[in-house]
Each structure stands twice: as C-alpha cells, then as structure tokens.
Amino acid sequence: MSWSDRVHRRLSWFSRAGAMAVLGAMALLVGGCTVQPLYGNVSSVTPGVADARIASIYIAEVDTRDAQEVRNHLIFLLNGGAGQPDNPQYRMILKVTKRSASTVTLQSASGDNEPTAGSVRLIGRYRLKDTETDKTVIEGERSATAFFDRPRQLFAESRAKRDAVDRAAREVAEFIRLDMMMELKRAQAQ
Template sequence: MSLPDRFQPVPKRLLSVCVLGMALVAGGCQVRPLYSDPGPVGSTSAGVTGSVRSKLANISISQPADRVSQEVRNNLIFLFGGGAGEPVHPAYSLALSVYSQNLSLALIQNATNDKSGQPTAGEIRMTGNYVLTRLSDGQVVGRGTRIVTADYDAPRQRFAVERAYRDGYNRAARELAEALNLSVAQDASKF
C-alpha cells in the first residue's frame, strides 16, 4: 500500500524551519520557582540581592498588639528568615494588623436544660492586612489582605473547650502566616 499523493513527505528544510521556530517561541517562556535566584540581573538598589528569599529575610515586622497577632508575627519571622530570626539591618518594613473572630457553628439541646443550647463546634476566622514599605525611600511596594478559617470542636469540659479554642487560634495564626508569606513573596518578586 502507498500513501495518497496529497500526503507527500514534508521536505527536511521546512521541517527544520518549523523546529527552529518552535524552539524560539519556547525560549521566550520563563517559568521559574518563586524562591529561585535570577542572578545578578535582579539585584535592587536597596542592597538586597535578587533572590526573593533574601528579600524576605530583610523584612522587619511591626510589633503586635495582642497574643494572636504575636503568633502570626512569630510564624512570619520564622518563614521569612528560615529560622534565622529578625534582620539586624532591615531593608523593608511590614506593617501587619490581625483581626480574629470566634464563631459558634452548632448548638446542641437536650431535654434537661432550658433549650438555650450549648455550643459544640466553632470556627475561628482570622484576617491579616499588611503594607510592605521599602525603608530607603518610604515607597509602598505591596499591600494585601488574607483571610483564613480554622474549625474546632467544643466538648463539654471547660478546660477542653479552652484548649480547643486556643489550638484553633494557633492553627489559624499559622495558616494566616503561611498565606501572608506567599503574598509578600509575590510582592517581593516584582521589585
């Protein structure tokens, strides 16, 4: 059997031109990890190297107002510095405000009480707002808001309810710090 005349083999010259064209188009695509080091081209005038990780390590975070904000701040310091702590000479400042809300989700009623109900499950909703500022010139280089939720069960024992409540806040603070870390890293990759 032979192929019909319309299915003639493609000339090698045309095939090589098509392959070269596709290589040029694919060469223009730049996909790289967020925390990669783009090299000396990406350095900034603020004395920070081009990598996002080193920019994050040079961010100081504002002092918190309460325990929940302190939890978020501690987690952010660890995520920004990779466990190295706060920078001695920061290049950027992060103004952080954290708001939290405890919501009762389910009520249980039994025949022995006055049907007022007793919460058996809850949700912590935590909102973090940030403004990232370059200290050398005072320019705002990023801002945003992130919202996370954490659920918890409230058993009948008082201490267990308090511990579940506290664990819910700690979990929400950790998740909010991770969301803020990603958002600030995206902002840092732009400058």
Template sequence: MSSSDQPSRHRALLALALVPMLMLGGCFRPMLADPGNGSPGLKARLAAISIDPVDDRVGQQVRNRLSFNLTGGAEAPPARYRLVLNTTNNSDSALVNALSNTPEIDTVTVTVDYTLLDPMTGKVVLKAKEFARKSYNSGLQRFATTRALRDAQNDAAEVLADQIRLRLATWLADHP
C-alpha cells in the same frame, strides 16, 4: 484496526504529548529558585522583610510563624521592607445543642490587615488583608474549651502566615 497499528498509534500519541513538554521545558523556573545572574533571589528578598512587633498573643503567633517562614530560621539580612501586622480575632457559635441551648462547636476567625512599607521612604508598597477560620469543640468544661480556642487560634495563625508569605512572594516576584 489491526494489532500492528496499535504500537504505532501509541508512539504517535506519546510523541504528541512529549512535544509541548519539550518546547515549554526551558520556560519554567521555580519561583523561589536563584536567578543565576548574581542578583538576589526571591528567598533572599523575602528574608529581607522585617516585621514590626505586635501587641496581642494571636498577632505574635502570626508574626513568629511568618518570621520563620520568611527567613527559614536563619539570621535575617538588612531589611529592604518593613511589614506592619494588625490582627483581630473573634469567636462565634456555629452549632448549638437544641436541648441544653449550649454551644457545641464554635468558630474562631482571625483577620490580619498588613502593610508592606519601604523603610527608606515610608511609602506603602502593598496593603492587603487575609483571614482564616478554624472550628473547635466547646463543651461544658471551661478549661478544655479555653485550650481548644487557643489551639484553633494557633492553627489559624499558621494558615495566615502561609497565606501572607505567598502573597508577599507573589508581589516580590512581580516587583524586582
């Protein structure tokens, strides 16, 4: 192949790569973008989800982070949906020291069963379950282990809030 054929071949490959991008460029719309037709966008519909109070500390962490994720810290509009969270968590020893028979690494698993309800009718529109696992060092110092457990639970709560928000956004995008 001669050197004069190289530039034309590169141009042909570039044109071949650009054609699909140009054809599909108008088909893509970001999920959280406003629709432009005056109807509320997905961000506004997510913000209109009210979250019921929860009883435990880990559930409250999930609720607080999810509430911020849904509203972006702004005041929430009137509720179009109601979200009920049920949180459980447990801790298991993942790694045990063979010499002292004491746990060195523990894993906390936080599980959230959640239900999205229509507040007018009380009808269940979405029911799902998410979980997150986080490992933490557990040693012989009792207070350090307690703090590490709490940090792992908080980290798992943050992951769960992101997962739930994504699931709710996906559902709302399919059900305008």
C-alpha cells in the same frame, strides 16, 4: 474470524492509537512547560533558603497574642529561623483581628441548645514599607478559619479555641508570605 472478532480487533487498535496520541500530546504540553522556582535560580534551588529581599523584612512589634502568633510564624518563614534582619530593606506593619462563632448547635434531650462546635477566623492586614523611602510597597489582607470542638468543660473549650487560633495563625502567615513573594517577584519583573 468472525465479524465481532474483527470489530473488537479494530476497536482495540483504535484505543491503542488514541492512547498513544493522548500521551504524545501530553508530552508536547509538558515539554513546553516552563516551571521555575518563585525565588532562587533554576540551577541551585535549596529548600528553606529565601531571596535576599524576603529575608530582609523586619516585622514590627504587635499588641495581641493572636498577632504575635502570626508574627512569630512569619519571622520563621521569611528568615528560616534566623530571626529578624539587622539591616532590613523592608518593614512590615501587621494587624490581626479575630472573630469567633458557634457553628453547630445540638439540641439535647432536656431542650437546651448547647453549642458543640465553633470556628475562629483570623484576619491579617499587613503593609510592607521600604525603609529608605517609607513608601508602601505591598498592602494586603489574608484570612484563615479554623474549627474546634466546644466540650462542656471550660478549660477544654478554651484550650481547643486557642489551638484553633494557632492553626489559623500558621495559615495566615503562610498566605501573607506567599502574597509578598508573588508581589515582590512581580515588581522585579517590571
């Protein structure tokens, strides 16, 4: 057996031993990991079923289409499509603002600057109050940005912008729901 064969055989053994050591270390790390659902118990996790506190949030009426989109998505996310609760434990006050901007400008051959892309940013500010004490439990702000094409046709542009607002509203609602779930879980642990 040549010297290079012996070196190759030893390196092969070291690489196998190293791989086994890495796998063993990963198994120890994963074995010590305590992943558990944010809401629900470990033995019976059912997708779509929320904790009673999340399902008992009433979302107050809003005054704009953008806020209504966020509100509708939140109602669905919090209650699994069951609508608003009859006897809510919490009441949410929601305010949504919108900012639009041109993001890309393309210069055409005629020398006119024509916007070809835009963005919509929705900012959702919310306050969650306890219905019995009227004390603020959680307060926060979450935002999402969606981009859209701005074609020359006015109707196509307005529809693209509206679709972007709807996408951003879904994201804002999801961010607010996750924020509330974490804060309520944190309050429960204290």
